[in-house]
Amino acid sequence: xxxxxxxxxxxxDVELGDPLEKSCVPPPSVPPARxxxxxxxxxxxxxxxxxxxxxxxxxxxxxxxxxxxxxxIFIQYANYTDQLKVNMYFTCTAENTELKDYKFGNQxxxxxxxxxxxxxxxxxxxxxxxxxxxxxxLRGRSFKxxxxxxxxxxxxxxxxxxxxxxxxxxxxxxxxxxxxxxxxDVDFHDEGDYECFFPSMPELSRRLKVNVHAAxxxxxxxxxxxxxxxxxxxxxxxNARGKPTPNITFYKNGHST
Numbered sequence: 238x239x240x241x242x243x244x245x246x247x248x249x250d251v252e253l254g255d256p257l258e259k260s261c262v263p264p265p266s267v268p269p270a271r272x273x274x275x276x277x278x279x280x281x282x283x284x285x286x287x288x289x290x291x292x293x294x295x296x297x298x299x300x301x302x303x304x305x306x307x308x309x310i311f312i313q314y315a316n317y318t319d320q321l322k323v324n325m326y327f328t329c330t331a332e333n334t335e336l337k338d339y340k341f342g343n344q345x346x347x348x349x350x351x352x353x354x355x356x357x358x359x360x361x362x363x364x365x366x367x368x369x370x371x372x373x374x375l376r377g378r379s380f381k382x383x384x385x386x387x388x389x390x391x392x393x394x395x396x397x398x399x400x401x402x403x404x405x406x407x408x409x410x411x412x413x414x415x416x417x418x419x420x421x422d423v424d425f426h427d428e429g430d431y432e433c434f435f436p437s438m439p440e441l442s443r444r445l446k447v448n449v450h451a452a453x454x455x456x457x458x459x460x461x462x463x464x465x466x467x468x469x470x471x472x473x474x475x476n477a478r479g480k481p482t483p484n485i486t487f488y489k490n491g492h493s494t
Contacts, residue, residue, distance in 0.1 A: 238333040241342030249345050249480050251315040252353045254360040255386030256343065258290030259328035261343045270331035270340075272308035274454035277328035277341060285325065286325075286412075290391045291316070293413040295366070295383060311365050314357065314389045319347045337365035362388035362438070363440035368445050374428075376451035379409075379421040385442055391440070400446065401429050425449050425480075453479035 241264050251257050263270040274294055276285040291313040305367035312319070326344035334428075335338075365387040374380035378463060386392045396403065396418045409419040420427060428449040460473040476483050487494045 238270060238331065238337070238340055239264035240340055241329075241331070241475045244324050244343065246346065247346035247348055248374075248462050249458065250350055251347045253316070253349050254354050254357045254389055256363070256365055257312040257315060257347070258365065259310050259327070259329075259343065259345060261310070262338060262343070263308055263329075263331040266331065266333050268333070268335060270333055275328050275330050276325045277344065279324045279326060279458055283325065287327070288412065290393065291413040293366075293383070293385050293416045295381075295417075309366070310389075311385050312386070313387045314360055315347055315349055315393060317349055319349065327353045330436060334460060338462045342405050357389045359390040360387075362386040362392055363402070364441075365441050370444075371446045371448060374420075374423045374447050374449050375438075376423055376425065377448055378423055379419055380423055380427075380447060381417055381419045382433070382445050382447070383413075383419065385416045392435060392438070394435055396443075397432050397434065399430040399432055401426075403431075423449055425451070449480065451478070453477050453483040 249257065261272060261274070263272045264409045272294075276287060276293075276322055277283065293313075295307060295309045295311075308325065308331075310329075326346050328341050329343040331340045331368050356387045363386065366383050366385045368382045368384070370383065372380060382396075384394045384396075391414070396415065403418075403420070409421060411417060411419055418431065418433070428447055430443060430444055431447050432444045439451040446472065454477065456478055460475055463471050463473075465471050473487070475487070477483055477485060
């Protein structure tokens with residue numbers, strides 16, 4: 238895995254109670270790196286996980302959506318506690334999960350201002366990041382839906398599948414406090430409409446459609462090789478499926494027949 242480009246840590250002025258988001262593009266990696274954020278000391282000797290209900294991170298590449306959203310940290314409201322960690326920075330981290338190799342990149346710390354409000358008692362909710370209305374998931378992999386609202390107090394949605402059931406055995410809630418829904422080992426029956434809803438504020442609920450696609454795959458395995466004598470008939474059955482439906486072409490000695 239390559240290194241992040243060198244950059245100086247940022248000090249960002251944020252109004253008390255305001256949201257903040259910062260993107261982080263991971264360096265080239267094979268396989269592609271997993272991206273997450275941690276607290277890291279400026280001398281590199283201290284590390285701490287971020288465990289806050291007001292912080293969510295998109296660590297997924299969304300099919301057919303800009304990759305800029307992968308690695309984005311979403312802070313729903315800035316609070317005094319965000320600047321109490323002296324000499325600690327929010328730090329973007331890329332992990333090559335095969336090699337267990339870590340690289341550290343973008344860093345920032347917040348400077349909380351009090352021009353708009355002196356304290357946080359109530360900040361009206363605003364949409365910070367909602368997944369696209371239509372998401373494409375790939376069979377056999379995982380997909381992740383986001384429903385993030387800025388504001389105070391925290392808004393944590395419930396999730397349901399419209400006209401269906403979410404299999405709890407394949408759900409991973411991660412560390413986003415239910416602001417994202419991650420379903421693993423996707424299959425065609427996972428296709429459909431999903432809803433993030435807020436019982437106390439139903440007007441904020443959102444419906445998100447998931448279409449499941451699949452790379453071509455063999456239904457009964459690839460056609461086996463056959464031995465035959467001159468003049469005999471030979472039949473090869475190519476039983477493959479996929480979504481969209483794959484085009485099947487036979488080749489002989491590298492040329493289509």
